[in-house]
Amino acid sequence: MFCHHLRQRALPDVWTFARKNVHKLASLQNVTSLPQKKAQSFLYPFSYMEPYLDRSVDRSDFRLFHPSVEDMLRAEKLFCSSLSHRIDYYTSVERMDHAPDIKQPEVCFIGRSNVGKSSLIKALFSLSPEVEVRVSKTPGHTKKMNFFKVGRSFTIVDMPGYGHRAPKDFVDMVEPYLFTRTNLVRMFLLVDGSVGLQTADRIALEMCEETRRPYVIVVTKVDKGAPRSLLLNLLSLQNVIQNETTSCFPQPFLVSSMNFWGIYMLRCFVAHITGTVQLSNTAQS
Ligand SMILES: Nc1nc2c(ncn2[C@@H]2O[C@H](COP(=O)(O)OP(=O)(O)OP(=O)(O)O)[C@@H](O)[C@H]2O)c(=O)[nH]1
């Protein structure tokens, strides 16, 4: 449907570079020392895709949140555990009425089983490797709502996935949380960029809309699959966001938890919407 929006060019393979250097890439400082063009693609993944889109494609929504490197550096500090700012697993619960009574702002990550929720949280916490976040190749691995405290700044909640091998009580567990949790400031709905929006994702999208809470779409696994199909999936997703949603942030965030693409920007977005980092530019959310 969106093929005519793409320019006929092959994408260069910076992912090979990323795979070889992955141990260095968790830290923004190391990324900024790369040649500028390479660094840009890690910091602002859309900038890497952009030249391959036809000029007719409106790009403005993809740059609504566009923090500076300094903003991202300030946000990154929050993801480094220290004696005065401890990042730690807090608790796991199966029911909303057992959820911890924490006042600080909270964000949660939801999405199909295997879409990469736990991996994304692990990547966000990669500068504090002692924080244990379990990931697995087997769908349906995360069975409970897992709470991680980031000092006194905010809490991140890893949710069980829906769809294949989801916990039986998924709806009873997750819906009451999404609808009633008072300190929940943003929901992050993850969609696998290598396969695009699936029927189960559409159902989740409707559920997010029903909550009337603000939410954001995160496109995961951008390192996987052919770049061309990633771009087509992205454009089709953008079309759905524009035409079928009311409380979804217009900009989808592109990430790879394997090579840290977009992780620095997402750290900054989380820090920003939880009121922990004020931006130096005019980015909005
Ligand atoms: N290539 C690639 N694989 C990824 C990425 N993120 C996650 N994966 C893989 O996807 C699989 C599932 O990852 P998880 O993070 O456990 O997925 P989840 O959404 O938490 O799954 P459930 O807990 O079952 O709901 C694992 O094999 C990960 O290594 C990514 O960015 N790129």
Ligand SMILES: [Mg+2]
């Ligand atoms: Mg998980």
